[in-house]
């Protein structure tokens with residue numbers, strides 16, 4: 001039925017997965033191309049000076065993002081911690097070694113209240129791990145200029161700005177204004193853009209450091225990419241002498257991330273997005289006429305150049321809810337994981353960005369079968385809100 005080979009799952013007795021949820025850490029984020037996989041495997045067979053490899057990565061990150069410099073770390077989350085730490089310590093190794101103890105160092109980091117999100121873990125904790133203290137600015141749905149300005153004091157070392165579907169989407173201070181207000185008081189701005197396609201715009205808007213995930217849209221091995229002002233990048237990199245040790249990236253991921261960045265620069269983005277859009281149109285046509293189902297193609301909420309198919313379920317017609325359909329998809333073989341962050345509103349979404357060859361047809365068939373049957377009513381509603389913590393708590397508990 002599909003061109004995709006599920007043999008690897010069989011070999012390891014893993015549950016076969018069709019991922020139409022996007023780049024999810026809990027599913028292994030993304031699948032790399034053979035070129036990226038080869039670069040990773042090849043590196044495992046050689047020694048290399050990590051400083052040399054990271055210096056090459058810096059050049060490549062600079063080319064990709066138009067930053068002065070860059071470095072790689074274990075994850076975007078680690079990148080946030082190291083960026084903040086670097087703003088506190090500068091290039092002083094003594095201070096690097098003393099973190100997370102911040103005695104005698106200014107250590108406040110301002111963040112708009114509406115940006116204090118979670119991406120599987122709280123961003124406030126990624127900041128706090130360095131020893132910094134988060135100072136929340138404004139209210140969750142409103143942040144005024146004066147609130148940003150008056151939050152800055154002699155204790156402030158940095159400001160963090162988050163670009164993500166996870167943050168509140170109205171009433172927030174726009175990045176260029178936020179940068180202006182912070183730069184007026186010489187405070188560097190760190191942008192968490194882990195899940196964004198735009199690799200140049202945030203630096204262009206004045207950000208001093210920007211953080212991306214190597215394993216999300218870039219399709220590399222697990223890695224965090226830091227890009228920005230040279231002195232701040234050097235300070236973040238220096239944390240490898242301290243708290244960065246546990247967040248380090250190995251040679252295999254450095255080489256894999258570099259291969260992924262090169263591939264990104266060469267990729268025919270237009271052709272990929274056209275192909276994905278056609279898949280969505282196909283699914284839409286196949287499902288929109290099913291009683292109680294409304295299928296709409298929706299743009300990405302943060303302006304990434306990608307679309308998803310939103311399936312709204314009217315339970316008064318279907319006899320089951322969107323959350324029950326999500327469980328029915330997950331219970332099938334292979335398990336099909338859809339995007340259910342906003343399930344309480346009665347819809348789920350399908351993200352085509354991680355589809356493997358032939359899976360578009362497999363998904364289409366599953367959609368038609370499940371959405372036009374009475375079966376979902378047999379399933380308990382998926383609990384997206386508590387599902388993730390319950391999965392952690394349940395891990396090996398009953399084995």
Ligand SMILES: *Cc1c(COP(=O)(O)O)cnc(C)c1O
Pocket residue numbers: 025075076077078119162163164166192193194195212213214223224
């Ligand atoms: C995914 C994500 C992160 C964490 O990225 P990792 O590389 O998995 O650590 C941080 N911030 C935002 C906004 C994200 O979407």
